[in-house]
Amino acid sequence: MNFFRQCLILTSSFLISLLTYVGISNADGHKGFKLGVVTFLSGPAAEPFGVPAWNGGKLFIKLLNEGKAPAPYNKIGFGGMKITAIPIDESGGATKQVQEFRNLVQRDKVDAVLGYVSSGDCMAIPSVADELKALTVLYDCGTPRVFEDASYKYVFRTAAHAAMDNIAIAKYLMEKGHDISSIAGINQNYAWGKDSWKDFSVSVKKLSPSSEIKNELFPKIFSGQYGTEISALMNSKAKVVHSSLWGGDLQSFILQAKPRGLFKRTQVVFSAGDHVMPGLGNKYPEGVILGARGQYGMMAPDTALNKWFYKSYMDEYGVFPAQPPYRMVQGLMGLKMAIEKAMEKNGGKEPNKDEIAAAFKGLEFDSPGGLVQMKLGDGHQAIQPHAIGTTAKDKDGNITVTDIVRYKASCVNPPNGIKAVDWINAGFPGADC
C-alpha cells in the first residue's frame, strides 16, 4: 500500500507540474489566431444544442484554415492567420464559466472568446470580459438584457435576441388567421423562459386585445418530466399553447405530449423549435408552428452561401444543420469580417483588440441565415431577418416545414435605444415590415 501511495503521489505531482508547464508554455510565443470556444459539451443541452453548434464551428474553422469557404469568406483563417480553437464545456453554471473565461484569457492568452448558449452565462461574462479587455463574441444566448441594461466595449452578440422570436410568432398567428382568443404557455423558470413568455403574451395582447391568458406554467429548467403540466394545458382548453423550451427539455415535452394528443387538440407554437428535428426525425408532430431563432435549417433562405453551408454540413455529419451550427458559424463570420475590416484599415498588420472592436461596431455581414446587422446596443447587438413556418409531412412521409413567412429584421426587432419590452408595450412603433 505504501508503495502504491508513493507511486500515486509521484505520478500526480508529475502530471500537475507537466500540465502547469504546458499551460505556461502554451501561453507565449504563438502565431495565428487563438480562439476560445465555449458551448455545452456535456449535460442535457449538449446533444441537441452544444455539440451540433461546435460541429458546425469546427467544420467552418477547418474550411477557413484551408481557404475553402466561398467569397467573402475565402481568405485563409482570419485575415491570413490560421485559427486554433480551444473548446471548453459550458456546463456548470455562470460562476464556473467566469472562471473558465479567466483561464482562457489569462492562461491560454486567447485572442478572442466565442461562446455562451445560456442567458445566465451571457449576463455574467461581459463585465469580466471588459475588465480583462478580452474580445468576446456571444453567439447564441437570448436575453435582451445584455446590451439593454449595460454597455460594454469588447463584447458583441452576433445573433438577434429573443424578442424577435416571440414577436414574429404572434404576427404569424395573426396573419395566418389562427384563433388567438385564448393562450397558455409552458416555459422554463429562468430568464429565457420568463422573458420569452412575457414577450409573446404581451405581443398577442397588443395584436388582439381581447385575447385571454388561460395558463402560465414555469417548470424548472432541465426537469424533463411534464406529465402534470401537459394535463393542465389540456384542461385549460387554450386555443394556442406557447413554449420556448429547448434542448433535451423540448424533446421530452414533445415525446410526452404527442401520445396524449396535445398537438391535435391545440395549436402549439415553439419559439425555438427546430433544433430537435434532426434528433426526433419523424417523431416530430405535424401542424406545429415554429421558429428557429432566425432563418435557419429548413427555413434558411435560398442563397449560394446557405446552399454551400447546408451541403458542407450535410456531407460531413449526415444530418441537416438546424439553428445551433448556423448560429456559431454566424458568430465566426462576424468575427472574421471584423478582423479583416480592421486589417484593411491598419494596412494589413495583425490588428489589436481595440482595432477589432472598433471595426466590429455597427458591422454588417452576410451569413447563411441572411444579412446580419450590428445595429442595437450602439453597434454591439445584431439584428437579422426571421422566418416562421408550420410543420407538415411531405409526400414521402417525412417531416418538413411549410407555409414559411419571412420577416425583415427591422419588422420584428426594436430600433436602437428602445428596450424590447417597451417597444412591444408601445405597439411596435416604427416597425418597417
Next chain:
Amino acid sequence: MSEKLYNNLLFQSIFLMSFLILVGLLIPNWLVFVITKAIAYGLVGLGIITLMRGGLVSFGQGFVFGIGGYTAGLLGTQAGLTDAMLLLFVSFLFTGLVGLIIAPLLARYRDIFFAMLSLAFSMVLYGILIKIDAIGGSDGFVLPESTYFGIKPSSEYADYVLYVVAIIMTGFISILLRYYYDSTPGLIALAVRENELRVEYLGSSAFNVAVLNFTIAAGLGGMGGALNGIALGHIDPEFTYWTTSGEFVFISILAGYLSVPAVFLAALLLELVRSFSGRYFPDTWQLILGLFLILSIIFIPSGIGSFFKQFFDRLKKSK
C-alpha cells in the same frame, strides 16, 4: 511545550504568508487567481473540518457559502460598499450570526440526520434565490469592482491585491483556529467525536460544542463565499446548490482533519485538476475529475494532512 510551540507557529505562519505574497509576484496572473479561489474554497473546507473534529459532517455548507457571497454582493450593489476587506469581514460576522441562530436546531442531530438537515437548509435557500427576480433570479448578478482603503487598483493588479488580502486574512484566521483546536473546547470536540456520552458525564456539553463549531464553520463559509464572489465578480444561486456543497466535503476529506494548511492545498489541487481537465479534455473532464476523486479516496484515506503529520513526526524523531 505549548509556549514555545505557539511562538514557533506564529513565526512559521508569518514566514509562509510573506513567502506566498512574494511568490504571487512571480507566478502568472491566472495562477494567482486560482490560488485566491482555492483559498475561498479552503475556508469553507476549514469550516467543515472544524465540524468534523466534533464528529459532524455538513452536506450543506453551500448554505453559508451562498449567504456570505450574497451578503458581499448585495452590500456592494445595493449599499455601494466596495471595500474588499470590509466586505469579507462583514460577511464573516453576518454569516456567523446566521449560523448561531440556526445552530441550536441543527446541533440536536447527529450523523446523517445532521448532514441531511444542513443539506435541506442549503436547498431551501437555493429555491428562494432562484425565485427572487430582483436580485437576478437564476442568473445571479455582477459585483462592482472592489476597492482597498478607498483605492481601486488597476485591472492588472486587482487579482494580486485581492490575493494578498486573502492570504493575510486567511493566515491569521488559520493561526486562531490552530489555537482554538488545541484549546480546551477544541479538544473537547475531539472527545465528543470519540464518545459523546462520556463527555456529558464528565460535565461538558456536546450540544454547546456542536453549536460553537457550527457557528465558526458558518463564519468561515460566509467569508469563503464572499471571497469567491469578489474574486469572480459574479454571484448566482449555484453557490448554494448541493453540488457546490459536495465539493467542500470532498476538499475536507482530501485534506483530512489533522492539518490546517492541508485544507488549502487540497482545495488548490482540486481546482487545478478541474481546470486543466476542462482545458485538455473538454468532452470528458468529469471523468478525469471523478477518477481523481476515487483514486485519492482509495490511496489517501486519511487525507493530505496525514503526510504533513508523518513528516513532522519523523522530523521530531530524528531530533
